[in-house]
Amino acid sequence: MSGNVLVVDDEPVVLKSCDRILTPEGFTVKGASSVKEAMGLLQNGDFDIVITDLKMPEMGGIDLIRWIKEQNPATGIVVITGYPSQETIKDALHLGIIDYLPKPFSPALLIDVASKAVSFVKSKGVEEIKTEEHDVSEKANEIKNVIDTNRNRPGGLIPVLQQIQEILGYLPPAVLRLIARGLNIPVSEVHGVVSFYSFFTMKPKGKHNIRVCLGTACYVKRSSEILAKLKDLLGIEEQEITEDKKFSLETVRCLGACGLAPVVVVDHDIHGAVDPVKVSEMIREYD
Numbered sequence: 187m188s189g190n191v192l193v194v195d196d197e198p199v200v201l202k203s204c205d206r207i208l209t210p211e212g213f214t215v216k217g218a219s220s221v222k223e224a225m226g227l228l229q230n231g232d233f234d235i236v237i238t239d240l241k242m243p244e245m246g247g248i249d250l251i252r253w254i255k256e257q258n259p260a261t262g263i264v265v266i267t268g269y270p271s272q273e274t275i276k277d278a279l280h281l282g283i284i285d286y287l288p289k290p291f292s293p294a295l296l297i298d299v300a301s302k303a304v305s306f307v308k309s310k311g312v313e314e315i316k317t318e319e320h321d322v323s324e325k326a327n328e329i330k331n332v333i334d335t336n337r338n339r340p341g342g343l344i345p346v347l348q349q350i351q352e353i354l355g356y357l358p359p360a361v362l363r364l365i366a367r368g369l370n371i372p373v374s375e376v377h378g379v380v381s382f383y384s385f386f387t388m389k390p391k392g393k394h395n396i397r398v399c400l401g402t403a404c405y406v407k408r409s410s411e412i413l414a415k416l417k418d419l420l421g422i423e424e425q426e427i428t429e430d431k432k433f434s435l436e437t438v439r440c441l442g443a444c445g446l447a448p449v450v451v452v453d454h455d456i457h458g459a460v461d462p463v464k465v466s467e468m469i470r471e472y473d
Protein backbone atom coordinates (compact mmCIF):
# COMPACT_ATOMS: atom_id res chain seq x y z
CA MET A 187 0.00 0.00 0.00
CA SER A 188 1.41 3.40 -0.91
CA GLY A 189 0.16 6.65 0.50
CA ASN A 190 1.34 9.86 2.14
CA VAL A 191 0.72 9.88 5.86
CA LEU A 192 1.19 12.68 8.37
CA VAL A 193 1.35 11.59 12.00
CA VAL A 194 0.69 14.28 14.62
CA ASP A 195 1.56 13.53 18.22
CA ASP A 196 3.49 15.36 20.94
CA GLU A 197 5.09 12.08 22.05
CA PRO A 198 8.25 11.45 19.94
CA VAL A 199 7.97 7.71 20.60
CA VAL A 200 4.59 7.58 18.82
CA LEU A 201 5.99 9.43 15.79
CA LYS A 202 8.97 7.08 15.64
CA SER A 203 6.82 3.95 16.04
CA CYS A 204 4.39 4.97 13.29
CA ASP A 205 7.30 5.68 10.95
CA ARG A 206 9.00 2.38 11.83
CA ILE A 207 5.79 0.40 11.32
CA LEU A 208 4.30 2.13 8.25
CA THR A 209 7.39 2.92 6.14
CA PRO A 210 8.29 -0.74 5.43
CA GLU A 211 4.67 -1.24 4.31
CA GLY A 212 5.19 1.29 1.49
CA PHE A 213 3.75 4.42 3.14
CA THR A 214 5.60 7.73 3.05
CA VAL A 215 5.45 9.00 6.62
CA LYS A 216 6.10 12.44 8.06
CA GLY A 217 5.76 13.43 11.70
CA ALA A 218 4.68 16.64 13.45
CA SER A 219 4.97 17.14 17.19
CA SER A 220 2.36 19.92 17.35
CA VAL A 221 -0.79 21.08 15.61
CA LYS A 222 1.02 24.19 14.41
CA GLU A 223 3.78 22.15 12.81
CA ALA A 224 1.16 19.87 11.23
CA MET A 225 -0.65 22.85 9.69
CA GLY A 226 2.61 24.07 8.14
CA LEU A 227 3.31 20.65 6.63
CA LEU A 228 -0.25 20.32 5.35
CA GLN A 229 -0.07 23.71 3.64
CA ASN A 230 3.00 22.66 1.68
CA GLY A 231 2.53 18.94 1.20
CA ASP A 232 0.12 16.45 -0.24
CA PHE A 233 -1.06 13.98 2.38
CA ASP A 234 -3.66 11.27 1.86
CA ILE A 235 -4.32 10.82 5.54
CA VAL A 236 -3.49 12.46 8.86
CA ILE A 237 -3.22 10.30 11.95
CA THR A 238 -3.53 12.63 14.89
CA ASP A 239 -3.52 12.51 18.65
CA LEU A 240 -6.40 14.38 20.27
CA LYS A 241 -4.74 15.66 23.45
CA MET A 242 -1.80 17.92 22.80
CA PRO A 243 -0.52 21.07 24.49
CA GLU A 244 -1.62 24.43 23.03
CA MET A 245 -3.97 23.32 20.25
CA GLY A 246 -5.61 19.90 20.33
CA GLY A 247 -6.48 17.33 17.69
CA ILE A 248 -10.09 18.56 17.42
CA ASP A 249 -8.81 22.01 16.38
CA LEU A 250 -6.61 20.36 13.78
CA ILE A 251 -9.50 18.25 12.46
CA ARG A 252 -11.69 21.35 12.09
CA TRP A 253 -8.87 23.15 10.28
CA ILE A 254 -8.24 20.22 7.92
CA LYS A 255 -11.94 19.97 7.11
CA GLU A 256 -11.90 23.61 6.06
CA GLN A 257 -8.54 23.71 4.30
CA ASN A 258 -8.04 20.21 2.89
CA PRO A 259 -11.38 18.42 3.08
CA ALA A 260 -10.16 15.59 0.82
CA THR A 261 -7.59 14.52 3.45
CA GLY A 262 -8.64 11.49 5.50
CA ILE A 263 -8.33 11.69 9.27
CA VAL A 264 -7.66 8.94 11.78
CA VAL A 265 -7.60 9.73 15.49
CA ILE A 266 -5.28 8.15 18.04
CA THR A 267 -5.79 8.84 21.68
CA GLY A 268 -5.07 7.48 25.10
CA TYR A 269 -8.17 9.22 26.46
CA PRO A 270 -11.05 7.86 24.46
CA SER A 271 -13.79 9.73 26.30
CA GLN A 272 -17.05 9.17 24.49
CA GLU A 273 -17.67 12.88 24.11
CA THR A 274 -14.33 13.59 22.41
CA ILE A 275 -14.68 10.71 20.00
CA LYS A 276 -18.25 11.79 19.30
CA ASP A 277 -16.98 15.27 18.38
CA ALA A 278 -14.29 13.79 16.15
CA LEU A 279 -16.77 11.44 14.44
CA HIS A 280 -19.16 14.29 13.95
CA LEU A 281 -16.38 16.19 12.18
CA GLY A 282 -15.97 13.31 9.73
CA ILE A 283 -12.94 11.26 10.84
CA ILE A 284 -12.50 7.92 9.08
CA ASP A 285 -11.37 5.81 12.00
CA TYR A 286 -10.09 5.71 15.54
CA LEU A 287 -7.10 3.97 17.19
CA PRO A 288 -6.88 3.59 20.98
CA LYS A 289 -3.38 3.93 22.50
CA PRO A 290 -1.45 1.65 22.83
CA PHE A 291 -2.11 0.08 19.44
CA SER A 292 -0.48 -2.93 17.84
CA PRO A 293 1.55 -2.61 14.60
CA ALA A 294 -0.98 -4.84 12.84
CA LEU A 295 -3.88 -2.61 13.87
CA LEU A 296 -2.04 0.55 12.77
CA ILE A 297 -1.21 -0.95 9.35
CA ASP A 298 -4.78 -2.16 8.90
CA VAL A 299 -6.39 1.17 9.85
CA ALA A 300 -3.91 3.24 7.78
CA SER A 301 -4.36 0.99 4.71
CA LYS A 302 -8.14 1.16 4.89
CA ALA A 303 -8.10 4.92 5.41
CA VAL A 304 -5.77 5.54 2.43
CA SER A 305 -7.88 3.22 0.20
CA PHE A 306 -11.00 5.08 1.29
CA VAL A 307 -9.48 8.48 0.48
CA LYS A 308 -8.13 7.33 -2.89
CA SER A 309 -11.49 5.89 -3.89
CA LYS A 310 -13.18 9.22 -3.22
CA GLY A 311 -13.63 11.65 -6.05
CA VAL A 312 -14.30 15.32 -6.37
CA GLU A 313 -17.92 14.60 -5.40
CA GLU A 314 -16.78 14.45 -1.79
CA ILE A 315 -14.95 17.74 -1.81
CA LYS A 316 -16.69 20.58 -0.13
CA THR A 317 -15.09 23.81 0.93
CA GLU A 318 -16.14 26.37 3.47
CA GLU A 319 -17.82 28.64 0.95
CA HIS A 320 -18.58 26.37 -1.92
CA ASP A 321 -19.98 22.94 -2.57
CA VAL A 322 -17.64 21.81 -5.31
CA SER A 323 -19.58 18.59 -5.80
CA GLU A 324 -22.14 20.46 -7.94
CA LYS A 325 -19.43 21.00 -10.51
CA ALA A 326 -17.78 17.59 -10.11
CA ASN A 327 -18.25 16.36 -13.67
CA GLU A 328 -17.04 19.59 -15.25
CA ILE A 329 -13.91 19.57 -13.07
CA LYS A 330 -13.23 15.91 -13.82
CA ASN A 331 -13.58 16.49 -17.55
CA VAL A 332 -11.11 19.37 -17.48
CA ILE A 333 -8.52 17.27 -15.63
CA ASP A 334 -9.08 14.17 -17.79
CA THR A 335 -8.80 16.15 -21.03
CA ASN A 336 -5.46 17.64 -20.01
CA ARG A 337 -4.01 14.67 -18.13
CA ASN A 338 -1.33 13.74 -20.65
CA ARG A 339 -0.98 17.11 -22.33
CA PRO A 340 2.44 18.80 -21.84
CA GLY A 341 1.95 22.22 -20.25
CA GLY A 342 -1.58 21.26 -19.26
CA LEU A 343 -1.47 22.77 -15.78
CA ILE A 344 -2.21 26.42 -16.67
CA PRO A 345 -5.16 25.61 -18.97
CA VAL A 346 -6.55 23.32 -16.24
CA LEU A 347 -6.25 26.08 -13.63
CA GLN A 348 -7.83 28.65 -15.97
CA GLN A 349 -10.76 26.42 -16.86
CA ILE A 350 -11.43 25.31 -13.29
CA GLN A 351 -11.21 28.90 -12.03
CA GLU A 352 -13.75 29.79 -14.70
CA ILE A 353 -16.05 27.04 -13.42
CA LEU A 354 -15.71 27.78 -9.69
CA GLY A 355 -14.66 31.43 -9.68
CA TYR A 356 -11.58 30.56 -7.61
CA LEU A 357 -9.22 27.71 -6.79
CA PRO A 358 -9.75 26.36 -3.27
CA PRO A 359 -6.90 24.34 -1.68
CA ALA A 360 -8.85 21.07 -1.94
CA VAL A 361 -9.16 21.55 -5.69
CA LEU A 362 -5.42 22.27 -6.02
CA ARG A 363 -4.78 18.91 -4.40
CA LEU A 364 -7.20 17.23 -6.75
CA ILE A 365 -5.53 18.83 -9.79
CA ALA A 366 -2.08 17.75 -8.54
CA ARG A 367 -3.29 14.20 -8.11
CA GLY A 368 -5.09 14.18 -11.46
CA LEU A 369 -2.09 15.50 -13.38
CA ASN A 370 0.35 13.47 -11.31
CA ILE A 371 2.46 16.44 -10.24
CA PRO A 372 3.38 17.70 -6.74
CA VAL A 373 0.82 19.95 -5.09
CA SER A 374 3.66 22.41 -4.40
CA GLU A 375 4.06 22.88 -8.17
CA VAL A 376 0.35 23.64 -8.58
CA HIS A 377 0.44 26.00 -5.62
CA GLY A 378 3.57 27.71 -6.99
CA VAL A 379 1.88 28.46 -10.34
CA VAL A 380 -1.29 29.75 -8.64
CA SER A 381 0.73 32.05 -6.38
CA PHE A 382 2.92 33.32 -9.23
CA TYR A 383 0.17 34.48 -11.59
CA SER A 384 -2.01 37.24 -10.22
CA PHE A 385 -5.02 36.18 -12.29
CA PHE A 386 -5.34 32.99 -10.26
CA THR A 387 -7.01 33.29 -6.90
CA MET A 388 -7.52 30.89 -4.03
CA LYS A 389 -10.12 33.16 -2.44
CA PRO A 390 -13.76 33.17 -3.50
CA LYS A 391 -15.03 36.32 -5.15
CA GLY A 392 -18.33 38.11 -4.71
CA LYS A 393 -20.91 38.41 -7.47
CA HIS A 394 -19.17 41.71 -8.26
CA ASN A 395 -15.43 42.01 -7.76
CA ILE A 396 -14.09 45.50 -7.06
CA ARG A 397 -10.43 46.29 -7.74
CA VAL A 398 -9.02 49.57 -6.50
CA CYS A 399 -5.74 50.70 -8.04
CA LEU A 400 -3.11 51.80 -5.54
CA GLY A 401 -0.40 52.37 -8.15
CA THR A 402 1.48 55.67 -7.96
CA ALA A 403 -0.65 57.67 -10.43
CA CYS A 404 -3.87 56.58 -8.71
CA TYR A 405 -2.46 56.90 -5.20
CA VAL A 406 -1.52 60.56 -5.68
CA LYS A 407 -5.09 61.14 -6.85
CA ARG A 408 -6.51 59.82 -3.54
CA SER A 409 -7.26 56.18 -4.42
CA SER A 410 -6.52 55.26 -0.79
CA GLU A 411 -9.53 57.41 0.18
CA ILE A 412 -11.66 55.48 -2.32
CA LEU A 413 -10.47 52.24 -0.77
CA ALA A 414 -11.26 53.46 2.75
CA LYS A 415 -14.72 54.53 1.62
CA LEU A 416 -15.41 51.16 0.01
CA LYS A 417 -14.25 49.30 3.12
CA ASP A 418 -16.57 51.42 5.17
CA LEU A 419 -19.56 51.03 2.84
CA LEU A 420 -19.18 47.29 2.39
CA GLY A 421 -17.99 46.47 5.89
CA ILE A 422 -15.10 44.36 4.61
CA GLU A 423 -11.32 44.54 4.31
CA GLU A 424 -9.20 43.83 1.23
CA GLN A 425 -9.41 40.22 -0.01
CA GLU A 426 -12.72 39.79 1.79
CA ILE A 427 -16.22 39.17 0.57
CA THR A 428 -19.46 40.71 1.89
CA GLU A 429 -21.75 38.48 3.91
CA ASP A 430 -24.36 38.40 1.14
CA LYS A 431 -21.52 37.43 -1.27
CA LYS A 432 -22.45 40.36 -3.48
CA PHE A 433 -19.10 42.20 -3.42
CA SER A 434 -15.45 41.31 -2.96
CA LEU A 435 -12.67 43.87 -2.62
CA GLU A 436 -9.11 43.78 -3.95
CA THR A 437 -6.29 46.24 -4.51
CA VAL A 438 -3.93 46.23 -7.48
CA ARG A 439 -0.73 48.04 -8.43
CA CYS A 440 -1.43 49.82 -11.73
CA LEU A 441 -4.07 48.67 -14.14
CA GLY A 442 -2.30 50.23 -17.10
CA ALA A 443 -4.82 53.07 -17.35
CA CYS A 444 -2.91 55.76 -15.44
CA GLY A 445 -4.34 58.53 -17.63
CA LEU A 446 -7.73 57.79 -16.04
CA ALA A 447 -6.43 57.88 -12.45
CA PRO A 448 -7.78 57.19 -9.93
CA VAL A 449 -9.11 53.95 -11.37
CA VAL A 450 -11.53 51.38 -9.94
CA VAL A 451 -12.54 48.29 -11.89
CA VAL A 452 -15.79 46.55 -11.05
CA ASP A 453 -16.01 43.18 -12.80
CA HIS A 454 -14.97 44.22 -16.34
CA ASP A 455 -16.08 47.87 -16.07
CA ILE A 456 -13.33 50.48 -15.80
CA HIS A 457 -14.30 53.56 -13.78
CA GLY A 458 -11.87 56.43 -14.28
CA ALA A 459 -11.40 59.71 -12.39
CA VAL A 460 -13.39 58.26 -9.51
CA ASP A 461 -14.45 60.78 -6.91
CA PRO A 462 -14.18 59.31 -3.39
CA VAL A 463 -17.41 61.13 -2.46
CA LYS A 464 -19.32 59.40 -5.26
CA VAL A 465 -18.17 55.85 -4.56
CA SER A 466 -21.52 54.77 -3.13
CA GLU A 467 -23.28 55.93 -6.34
CA MET A 468 -20.80 53.89 -8.37
CA ILE A 469 -21.46 50.60 -6.59
CA ARG A 470 -25.22 51.21 -6.44
CA GLU A 471 -25.27 50.41 -10.18
CA TYR A 472 -24.39 46.80 -9.35
CA ASP A 473 -27.23 44.62 -8.25
Ligand code: FES
Pocket residue numbers: 399400401402403404405439440441442443444445447449
Ligand atom coordinates in the same frame (compact mmCIF):
# COMPACT_ATOMS: atom_id res chain seq x y z
S1 FES B 1 -1.44 53.67 -11.29
FE1 FES B 1 -3.51 53.23 -11.40
S2 FES B 1 -3.83 52.66 -13.40
FE2 FES B 1 -1.72 53.03 -13.31
